[in-house]
Amino acid sequence: MNALCSLTLNNLEGALERVLGVIRFRGFRVVGMHASSMRGDSALQIQLELAGTRSVTHLTKHLAKLYEVLSVQSQGAEQGVGGSI
Amino acid sequence: MNGAHFVVKTLERLGVDTVFGYPGGAIMPLYDALVEARFRHILVRHEQGAALAADAYARASGKVGVCLATSGPGATNLVTGLANAYLDSVPVLAITGQVPTVLMGTDAFQEVDVLGITMPIVKHSFLPRTLEDLAWMLPEAYELAQNGRPGPVVLDLPKDLTQAIMPDISAGPRLVPQPNPVHPSSLRRAKQLFLEAKRPLAYIGGGVGIAQSETNLVNWLEHTGLPAVTTLKGIGSIPGTHPQCLGMLGMHGTKAANYAVQDCDLLIALGARFDDRATGKLKEFAPLAKVIHVDLDPAEIGKLRGAHVAYSGSFESFFEACSQPPAIDAWQKQCALWKSSNPWRYDAPGEGIYAPRLLHKLSEATRANAIVTCDVGQHQMWVAQHMNFNSPRQHLSSSGLGTMGYGVPAAIGAQFAHPDRPVICVSGDGSFMMNVQELATISRYKLPIKILLLDNQSLGLVRQWQELFFNGRFSEIDLSDNPDFVQVAESFGIPAMRFESADQEDLLVDLIRHKSGPLLIHALIDPKANVWPLVPPGAANHQMMEGVTT
Numbered sequence: 126m127n128a129l130c131s132l133t134l135n136n137l138e139g140a141l142e143r144v145l146g147v148i149r150f151r152g153f154r155v156v157g158m159h160a161s162s163m164r165g166d167s168a169l170q171i172q173l174e175l176a177g178t179r180s181v182t183h184l185t186k187h188l189a190k191l192y193e194v195l196s197v198q199s200q201g202a203e204q205g206v207g208g209s210i
Numbered sequence: 211m212n213g214a215h216f217v218v219k220t221l222e223r224l225g226v227d228t229v230f231g232y233p234g235g236a237i238m239p240l241y242d243a244l245v246e247a248r249f250r251h252i253l254v255r256h257e258q259g260a261a262l263a264a265d266a267y268a269r270a271s272g273k274v275g276v277c278l279a280t281s282g283p284g285a286t287n288l289v290t291g292l293a294n295a296y297l298d299s300v301p302v303l304a305i306t307g308q309v310p311t312v313l314m315g316t317d318a319f320q321e322v323d324v325l326g327i328t329m330p331i332v333k334h335s336f337l338p339r340t341l342e343d344l345a346w347m348l349p350e351a352y353e354l355a356q357n358g359r360p361g362p363v364v365l366d367l368p369k370d371l372t373q374a375i376m377p378d379i380s381a382g383p384r385l386v387p388q389p390n391p392v393h394p395s396s397l398r399r400a401k402q403l404f405l406e407a408k409r410p411l412a413y414i415g416g417g418v419g420i421a422q423s424e425t426n427l428v429n430w431l432e433h434t435g436l437p438a439v440t441t442l443k444g445i446g447s448i449p450g451t452h453p454q455c456l457g458m459l460g461m462h463g464t465k466a467a468n469y470a471v472q473d474c475d476l477l478i479a480l481g482a483r484f485d486d487r488a489t490g491k492l493k494e495f496a497p498l499a500k501v502i503h504v505d506l507d508p509a510e511i512g513k514l515r516g517a518h519v520a521y522s523g524s525f526e527s528f529f530e531a532c533s534q535p536p537a538i539d540a541w542q543k544q545c546a547l548w549k550s551s552n553p554w555r556y557d558a559p560g561e562g563i564y565a566p567r568l569l570h571k572l573s574e575a576t577r578a579n580a581i582v583t584c585d586v587g588q589h590q591m592w593v594a595q596h597m598n599f600n601s602p603r604q605h606l607s608s609s610g611l612g613t614m615g616y617g618v619p620a621a622i623g624a625q626f627a628h629p630d631r632p633v634i635c636v637s638g639d640g641s642f643m644m645n646v647q648e649l650a651t652i653s654r655y656k657l658p659i660k661i662l663l664l665d666n667q668s669l670g671l672v673r674q675w676q677e678l679f680f681n682g683r684f685s686e687i688d689l690s691d692n693p694d695f696v697q698v699a700e701s702f703g704i705p706a707m708r709f710e711s712a713d714q715e716d717l718l719v720d721l722i723r724h725k726s727g728p729l730l731i732h733a734l735i736d737p738k739a740n741v742w743p744l745v746p747p748g749a750a751n752h753q754m755m756e757g758v759t760t
Contacts, residue, residue, distance in 0.1 A: 138337050138339070139337070142326070143329055183513055186508050190509055192333070
């Protein structure tokens with residue numbers, strides 16, 4: 126079951142690595158990704174396509190807790206409509 | 211002022227009074243600056259001891275625990291302690307030395323990727339590359355550790371930054387805690403469920419103590435008359451002797467607590483996270499109950515059990531919304547009956563020391579005033595079952611990670627947090643050996659810690675599981691070749707005594723209460739003693755096994 130996840134990050138050292146680590150630990154695989162810099166290169170905007178059977182809502186809540194994450198929105202069949210935090 | 215002095219001055223400004231650590235190459239400039247520090251540094255004998263002592267210092271004091279280590283092995287030795295703090299939501303700031311920035315990424319001597327290694331087990335990790343970074347990252351790291359849901363934060367500090375002259379840099383704005391938005395509609399729905407319930411039950415986790423809401427919790431419970439169960443970390447949030455407290459739920463919980471959970475029609479989870487040790491078979495946990503889940507961390511809501519009402523505001527606002535006492539006389543009587551008809555039994559046959567009885571006597575004698583640290587294993591569960599606590603800051607136990615070796619360094623941290631209070635470490639012969647080197651720290655600082663070492667000459671909880679669930683095929687649990695623990699303690703300058711018979715239990719308790727200075731009590735217990743009751747793996751909580759007391 127695939128889900129879409131859009132994040133805006135403060136591009137601090139290790140920010141992307143940290144996001145990907147949470148995604149792996151919470152039971153998802155990245156199957157597609159697009160990233161672009163914002164505000165010079167101080168922020169990153171990322172769109173991820175994720176595969177996994179766990180709750181994407183739960184993943185979204187964990188991503189939202191990360192220090193670098195400015196916003197996160199996700200959409201997956203599991204939750205029907207997009208959730209945003 | 212160089213970067214190292216800036217770190218020391220900043221920690222002073224933040225109110226730090228104690229740090230635990232161990233020096234080494236990359237962090238030497240900071241240790242040089244420590245010579246003039248206005249806070250004390252406690253030299254441990256292994257970095258894991260520093261992290262675990264800082265963890266316990268934080269739990270016992272309510273402040274941020276701080277630990278220091280050098281790069282490479284110093285930092286990796288912190289890892290278990292950081293994971294311990296992460297899983298139990300303890301505010302710890304770990305400052306690690308790092309090789310100079312010019313050498314980073316070159317596999318330099320004692321270089322490892324501390325930022326990468328610690329990433330999954332910290333709330334956040336900072337790696338300043340410039341002095342400007344350091345100026346804002348250090349205070350930010352300290353605030354972040356205690357802000358919101360607490361947790362460990364790492365500051366990995368390159369050596370050249372600590373040696374460079376610090377320009378006059380403003381530290382920048384401090385982190386301002388952002389409270390979760392409060393949803394009045396959640397409170398309205400909670401109130402409705404609360405008033406409709408016939409069998410409501412409070413399920414108290416560690417979050418209540420973290421929020422320092424235990425007094426308000428008890429007031430609310432007494433006002434509404436709700437019975438309550440606690441998790442391992444929730445112990446002490448309601449005094450264990452309180453008539454409405456049914457005890458700990460879960461794998462080694464009380465019968466009253468587990469029966470109440472299974473039969474309740476409204477479960478009010480307060481700062482609890484539906485941990486598998488608490489729930490047993492999740493699908494059969496509180497099967498009749500609607501759930502109100504109150505937790506500061508939205509990520510805990512619905513993680514394992516869906517909530518009919520989720521609320522991420524303060525406990526106090528929830529208590530206020532649900533303050534009208536429900537009509538639950540029959541339920542209160544049923545819970546009281548479960549409790550009175552399933553008391554702990556201390557009439558074990560045999561002439562040996564019976565650990566549950568000994569711990570109960572110790573609890574009675576100290577009037578639940580002592581701070582008790584535990585290691586991990588059977589003795590940890592016996593402490594949870596048979597000792598009473600009046601505050602969650604008195605019962606320091608590695609709950610989430612289950613870190614063998616926590617007890618002794620935790621006692622050190624707790625004693626520094628409360629120099630005038632009795633601190634007792636209850637350990638087992640397996641766990642004790644994992645951080646035995648910290649006896650040197652107890653001895654060096656003349657800490658009056660009492661260690662009660664319950665020795666069953668085996669890895670007792672593993673042995674119990676092998677006996678019950680692996681057809682008695684015992685594999686690598688024999689510790690009968692333990693060293694002479696009395697001699698070990700004495701070699702560190704700590705008085706020690708050995709006891710082995712039931713008629714010595716009162717004397718032993720008396721020694722722990724009244725002897726001045728540090729003391730190790732080596733208590734030999736039955737190697738075949740098990741922890742009862744026990745919810746077997748895959749079973750629901752009401753399907754408890756009960757063994758024979760030997």
